[in-house]
Amino acid sequence: EMMKGDPCLYKDFESIRNENYHLIHFKNGVFNTENAEFITDEKFIRSRSFDYCMNIKFIEKPDITQARTWNYLLQSSLQAEPDSTKARLAYELIAYVVCRNTTAEKAVILYGDSGSGKSLMCSLIESAFSPQDVTAFDLKYLGSKTWSIKFKNISVAICREIPTKALSSIDILKSVITCEKITGEEKYAISESFVPHCKLVMAGN
Secondary structure (H helix, E strand, C coil): CCCCCCCCCECCHHHHCCCCCCEEEECCEEEECCCCEEECCHHHHHCCCCCEEECCCCCCCCCHHHCHHHHHHHHHHCCCCCCCHHHHHHHHHHHHHCCCCECCCCCEEEECCCCCCHHHHHHHHHHHECHHHEEECCHHHCCCHHHHHHHCCCCEEEECCCCCCCCCCCHHHHHHHCCCCEEECCCCCCCEEECCCCEEEEEEC
């Protein structure tokens, strides 16, 4: 709903009608971000492939006040109430990470003092995905092709500690954020070019 209200962020679904970017596969069904429909039809689910497969269940019309762990995170680390502007920003950041149907060329940067909830937020996002759909990366090694290959065929990449020193190369970082073709290689393998579609989450003091 929030994306539809911002034409700069909302992707034209007519241009991707043959793709499944707007479908998010949860443990108990599929959520269609185009029409906010939750689908449990097994025949429909088996006939589709999904870019985003979540390791959590979808709850329709949840009562956020009953999410005790989440509310504890909000109050202890973010000093925010469930219905506050700060909490809404946290909801939007998570929604952006778990949904590909936006044209926003952005990365999520969690910035704050030690103990402010950055690691908890990273862990929350990581645990929401299947292990094969998430990877860790280090900004210091982005110029290496063996590190670049980490961005292939994943949904989210997480850097838990932004280096304090200036980065020697940010070209790869820009290319991943804007979904431009990059080159990477597995160890002792031939280099290959691919287009990364993952979201980036980075944390630092």
